[in-house]
Structure formats: structure tokens, C-alpha cells
Amino acid sequence: MKLELKDLRVSIEEKEVVKGVNLKVNQGELHVIMGPNGSGKTTLAKTIMGHPQPKVIGGEILADGKSILGLKPNERAKLGLFLEFQSPTEIEGLGLVSFLNTAKGAITGSRPSFKEFMQEIKENAEKLALKEDLIGRSLNFGFSGGEKKKAEILQMAVLKPKIAILDEPDSGLDVDAVKIVAENVNALMKMHGMGAILITHYSRIINYMNPDVIHVMKDGIMVKEGGRDLIREVEEKGYNI
Amino acid sequence: MEDHGNRKIAVEKYFSVPQEMDELYKKHSVPVVLPDAPYFVEETQDNARRIEEFASSIEEKLKIRFDAVISCALCKSNSGSIVITKPEIVNGKASEDMSEGTRLAAYINANARRSILINAPGGGANKLKILFVNDCDMPIQVSINVKEKGALNLFEYYASVAKSGSIMAPLHEVRTMEGSNVEISILHNENEHTKVVSLIKGEALDDSKLSMNFIYNGAIETKAINILSSNGDGSRIHVNEIVYGSGDQKFDINTYIANSKPRSQALLESGAVLDGNSLCILKGFADINKWTRGAKSKITQRGILASENAHIDALPDMKIDYSDEVSATHSAATSPIDKEALFYLNSRGIPEDEARKLFISAFAMKYMMNISEPFALELASSIVLGRIEGREFGSLPELSSKGIWMPVSTSR
Numbered sequence: 001m002k003l004e005l006k007d008l009r010v011s012i013e014e015k016e017v018v019k020g021v022n023l024k025v026n027q028g029e030l031h032v033i034m035g036p037n038g039s040g041k042t043t044l045a046k047t048i049m050g051h052p053q054p055k056v057i058g059g060e061i062l063a064d065g066k067s068i069l070g071l072k073p074n075e076r077a078k079l080g081l082f083l084e085f086q087s088p089t090e091i092e093g094l095g096l097v098s099f100l101n102t103a104k105g106a107i108t109g110s111r112p113s114f115k116e117f118m119q120e121i122k123e124n125a126e127k128l129a130l131k132e133d134l135i136g137r138s139l140n141f142g143f144s145g146g147e148k149k150k151a152e153i154l155q156m157a158v159l160k161p162k163i164a165i166l167d168e169p170d171s172g173l174d175v176d177a178v179k180i181v182a183e184n185v186n187a188l189m190k191m192h193g194m195g196a197i198l199i200t201h202y203s204r205i206i207n208y209m210n211p212d213v214i215h216v217m218k219d220g221i222m223v224k225e226g227g228r229d230l231i232r233e234v235e236e237k238g239y240n241i
Numbered sequence: 242m243e244d245h246g247n248r249k250i251a252v253e254k255y256f257s258v259p260q261e262m263d264e265l266y267k268k269h270s271v272p273v274v275l276p277d278a279p280y281f282v283e284e285t286q287d288n289a290r291r292i293e294e295f296a297s298s299i300e301e302k303l304k305i306r307f308d309a310v311i312s313c314a315l316c317k318s319n320s321g322s323i324v325i326t327k328p329e330i331v332n333g334k335a336s337e338d339m340s341e342g343t344r345l346a347a348y349i350n351a352n353a354r355r356s357i358l359i360n361a362p363g364g365g366a367n368k369l370k371i372l373f374v375n376d377c378d379m380p381i382q383v384s385i386n387v388k389e390k391g392a393l394n395l396f397e398y399y400a401s402v403a404k405s406g407s408i409m410a411p412l413h414e415v416r417t418m419e420g421s422n423v424e425i426s427i428l429h430n431e432n433e434h435t436k437v438v439s440l441i442k443g444e445a446l447d448d449s450k451l452s453m454n455f456i457y458n459g460a461i462e463t464k465a466i467n468i469l470s471s472n473g474d475g476s477r478i479h480v481n482e483i484v485y486g487s488g489d490q491k492f493d494i495n496t497y498i499a500n501s502k503p504r505s506q507a508l509l510e511s512g513a514v515l516d517g518n519s520l521c522i523l524k525g526f527a528d529i530n531k532w533t534r535g536a537k538s539k540i541t542q543r544g545i546l547a548s549e550n551a552h553i554d555a556l557p558d559m560k561i562d563y564s565d566e567v568s569a570t571h572s573a574a575t576s577p578i579d580k581e582a583l584f585y586l587n588s589r590g591i592p593e594d595e596a597r598k599l600f601i602s603a604f605a606m607k608y609m610m611n612i613s614e615p616f617a618l619e620l621a622s623s624i625v626l627g628r629i630e631g632r633e634f635g636s637l638p639e640l641s642s643k644g645i646w647m648p649v650s651t652s653r
Binding site: 049050051052072073074076077078082083085088089091092093094099100102103104106107138139155159 | 579580581582584585586587588589590591592593595596599600602603604605606607610
């Protein structure tokens, strides 16, 4: 899959938040978007996934050259897009396994057998050092911040998207957990050729990864792009670059 | 004569709860019009056979056997723990100047043709399943008595064969003696020709536990008054209510919980999902009496409006007469289906309609998870999930537990 944003402009409640973003992401590539709070990063992520609130007022979102602006979020997921949420929703009463099984069935067209599916979930949970008892619980309900982030990565590992948008997967995580999350994303990219857009404030997670391009987003536009040197520049000068 | 049955009942204030006098509670109410005289079907062989066949068809479909089948035309018990008698004497007659609960209780007691006595001896576990079939107006007394250190898990399933308006009106009295552990799950799945008037008065004595699970699903109108008291030191009452309404269904659920002794617990959790033009009034009242050090009381009411025309009134209230080491909280919240939650589910590939059903079933499931008896849980889940899929109330779906991978636990 090739995901392309062309001069994308997005508003929320009449206020333009994303003001003409261009981005090309191929499967297997890792793009990092950094930027100060309120620069439009999360709105951009939600817009790509088809959230009903942000309104696209200009430009295009293309998947393999075709516009996906008219597609619903579930149809975008079926194409191979995945959004890792900054604040995942808690749904008490909906079992994590039940939910994931339904999601897997919706994306692939058939539900996997229970035994194999549980095995896959358990293996991935182990890689993420996620407590096994969380698997038997309600979706994100009562999970700690770190557990929620890991559960998001677990979902990604099971659903195997083509391109994932990771909205601050490192926020609220301790040093060890950041490394575990990074390693799991790396593994998915390597094993399944997944591409990713990683939104973050910190260089810490990037130190464990191999980004192809670093983008700096500020006030709704991409102001700069480059390699690892750009991270050092941001660390030294902040976002006044 | 049974020691807990066939008793004379003083009607005055027998079933009144303090909140009945409150103007707000009076305003939010679904009035019940009682017939001058109940309509009863004749106890003929044909009518009895009809109920027998109906019960058998349910048993066959559910692959279980009920311990008793109760209707007007047929009453039979297959268990020594369930005794069916005729009520001996009941005082009083329903009149308009009575409080609502007392009026309804008086109607039932004055007209009941059957009294069901359920005894659970001490020192052992008892599991009982009873099928109530509404084949005409059915005022009926149910008396449940669990002896010291006894255990009872009772499941009552209410169905209906009525073809024109009728009232299913069970009046329960529940008493759990010292150290006993009781769970009663009541699933209403009557058809659209039936109205339900359900009255329950229960008390838990020292160190006993009484869990009540109510699934208000069937019937065109439901009026329930539940009066449950933790009357023993260290006693615990846990009331768990789930309402699923659609079409023009109306529910008026009035639950009163009381702490009367030290270290007692009285918890009420109510959840309602309303679709179509349905209406639900949830009244929860907690009464913490004097000299109840260490008592704990909690009311939680939650509602989901699945359509624009559905309506929920949640009225939690408390009266606290003692403030020394007492814990008391109440809360209520009603909202449409959470759009962020829907987007979350959509973003995982789940289409909007399915996501909506998943969200509602999750909401209902967190209440049904309190049902510990597997069969009762499976049947209740199947019926509610069937409703979410669009099935009419009063019908019986295939059991669908194989399709439900429920969370093992809903808490940390």
C-alpha cells in the first residue's frame, strides 16, 4: 500500500487545524512526525482513519492512488490502515478477545478458530510483556496507561495492517516499556512489511527504531523534514527551527 | 401448615416505600390499571395440556428441565423444595386510597390462587429453575425461605402464552437466615399481550448474602417494586437490574434498599438500554438506618438511549440517618451511544451497525456477568443479544454462548 496526503486541509468546528499537508508513505517505511502540542498531529491521524469530527476542506487522501475520503473508518481499516489511539476507549463488558475476533473477522472476511486465535494473542501478549490476565478482561477497562498502549500494539500485531498510524505510543510508558513497544513495531514492519507513521514528542522511542524520514509539523503544516540529524536539532533548539 | 406460608397479611402499609410519597416519584410513574376482577382460565385438561406442551417445547429448545412449571391452568413441581399450595386467608382489598405498592400487594394477595413455597434447607447447595407461564391474569405469591447456612441459586423464567391483555403479578417474599447465601435471577420474557406487576420484599439476616438479578426484557409494561433490606449484622444485599426496552415498552422500576444493622451492605446497580419509543423510569432509594456502623450503601444507575425517541428517567436517592463510619454513594448517568467508542470499533474494521450492537451488548453484559448460574447467564445473554439483533421480546432464541466470548472479569 502507498498512502499519500496531497495538500490536505482539515478543520474542526470551523477552525482550520491542518493547513495543507503533503506526505507519502509506502509499506515498509517508517515516517516520524514530531511537533509541539496543538500542531494538528492527532487531528491528522484521526482524519486519515476517517473520524467523523474533522472536516476535510481541501486536498486528498489516497491509498494506492485512489481517494479514500468517501470511505468509512471500517472500510479504511479493511484496506489496511490502523490507528493506534493516544487515549484508547474503555468498553466494559466487551471482552478483548471477543472484540479482536470480531475485528479480525470484519477485516479478513472470516473469523479464525478460537484455539489458534488465542494462541496468537497469547504469543503477542508475551512479546509485549503484557499480563496474561488482561486478555480475559474487558476492552481497555481498568488497564493502566502503559497496559492500554501495549494492548493497542497487541491489536496491531493481530490485525496486521499495511500502514499503521501510531499516535504517541510512547506517552506514559517507562523506559523498558518504550523499548518493548518499539521492538514490537520493528518486528511487525520486518515480518509483515508494515509501514508506519509515528507521532511522538520524544526522541526516546526513535532511538530504538530506524525511521526513513523525520517530519516536523507546526501550526498545521510540515515545516521541515530530514533524517536523524533533525531529531538532534529539535532536541537542541526545540521546535523553533 | 408451612411455617412461612399461608399467613394472614395485614394490608396496611404492607408494601409502601418512603419515596412513594415524594412528588418527583409520583410524577415519574407508569400507572397500573388493575381489573376489577382478574380473568382466570379454567383448569381444564385441555388448558393444562397446552401449558405442558409449551413448557416441553421450551425445555427441549433449551435442553434443560424446569423444577416447576407454574401457570393458571397447570402447576406442577418436580422438586421437594418447591411446594405449591392454595393461599389460605388474605386480608384486605385493593383500594385507591392505598399507596401504590400496598394497593398492588393487596390485589395480588386478595386474588392469588396459588402460593409457591420454596424451602432451601441449611448446609447444602440448592439449584432450582422455575418456569412461570402467563396464560391469564396471574396474581401469585412466592415465598422463599433459606435456612441457616443454606445456599440457594434460583432461576425464574417468565414466559407468556396470553393472546390478549393480561397481568403477570408475582409477589415474592424472600428471607435468608443466618450465614446463608442466596442468588435469585428473574428473567422476564413475556409477550406483548402481557403487563407485569412484580413485587419483591426481601431481607437478609446476620452474615447472609442475598443477590438479586433482574432482567426486565419482556412485557409491554412492567411495574416493579423491590424492597430489600440488610437486616442482619454483616448481611449483604446486591441488586443487579438490567432493562432492555424497544417499541412502545414501558418500565417503572422502583427499588428500595436498606441498611438496618452494623456492617451491612446494600448495593444497587441498574442499567437500561432503550430503543424505539420505549420508556424506563429507574427509581433507586437507599435508606441507611440508625446504629449501622460500618454499613455500606451504593446506587449506580446507567442508561443508554439507542434511539432519539427513547426516554430514561434515572432517580437515585438516599436517606442517611447515621453518619459514623458509613459509606454511601449514588450516581446516575444516561447518554446516547458513545460516538468515540463507535469510532474506535469502526477503526478496527467493524461496520457501524455491528459496532453499535457490540457496544450495547457490552453494556448489557456487564450487568449480566453478575449471574453466576451458567444456564441462566446463557439464556439471559441469548435473549438480550437476540433483542439487540432485532428479535421481538417474548420469543426464545437459540442459545448463543458459543458466539460470545465474554470477559472473565469486568474489574481490575
